[in-house]
Amino acid sequence: MAEKQSNEPLIDSDKLIFGIGQVQTITGVSGRQLRYWEEQGYIAPIDQQKGTQRQYSMHMLFLIFHIQRYLKQGFTLQSAVERARQFDRQIPVLRTFLKNQFNGVEVEDDKSVIDFGYKDDTHQQRVYGVVENDRTHFLIKDIDETSK
DNA sequence: TTTCTGACA
DNA sequence: TGTCAGAA
Incomplete structure (x- = not known):
């Protein structure tokens, strides 16, 4: 059996960009909500110039998705964001552990x-x-x- | 066509 | 948060 399968050529998640329309379709969060959340400092599009169309990283897409999940579970927007952020911080830890083990x-x-x-x-x-x-x-x- | 900003029956 | 307007 093959011992090592050095899995390096994974997709650069940073290169997966989504427009606000895609984010709406995928997460079910309305554009109005996305702009409001951004205004409140909960989420942020990829650095762009003012007035231009927003672009979201896959990482941000996940964050938005989880915020919405907690929102559906009945949490307030603020607490949903907190929980989503906490979950977000756990991902790199799991990734590192699995990568090594x-x-x-x-x-x-x-x-x-x-x-x-x-x-x-x-x-x-x-x-x-x-x-x-x-x-x-x-x-x-x-x-x-x-x-x- | 889609998205942006601002406003509010 | 939804929705409409006027512009890009």
């Missing part, structure tokens, strides 16, 4: 196993994430020095 996943019909690499620098145990249907759990295996 993810070592591939074996997909099977009834059960799939995610390889999270060694438990620590001692390299004596390996951690796996097991996915069965909708249930998940961790699995730690001891590494026997004799094989491989």
Whole structure:
């Protein structure tokens, strides 16, 4: 099996730009709301000159999407923004962790196993994430020095 | 056609 | 927040 699949050529998310029309279609947030949120300092388009058409990064699109999700759940705009921002701060952390720990996943019909690499620098145990249907759990295996 | 700003039955 | 106007 292939050991390393250095996944570098991912899409530059910074190059994915959306106009206010696309943002409305994707997130369901009206242009009027987007301009109001911007006026309140909650969101910001990509730096552009005044009077020109707004452009939003994919990152901002996600933020807008989450603000709207919390809004639908009944939160006020202010608290929805707070929660969206908190969530936003967690993404880079998860990304870094997965980037360093993810070592591939074996997909099977009834059960799939995610390889999270060694438990620590001692390299004596390996951690796996097991996915069965909708249930998940961790699995730690001891590494026997004799094989491989 | 779409978006921008400002205003308000 | 929606919607309408007048301009770009």
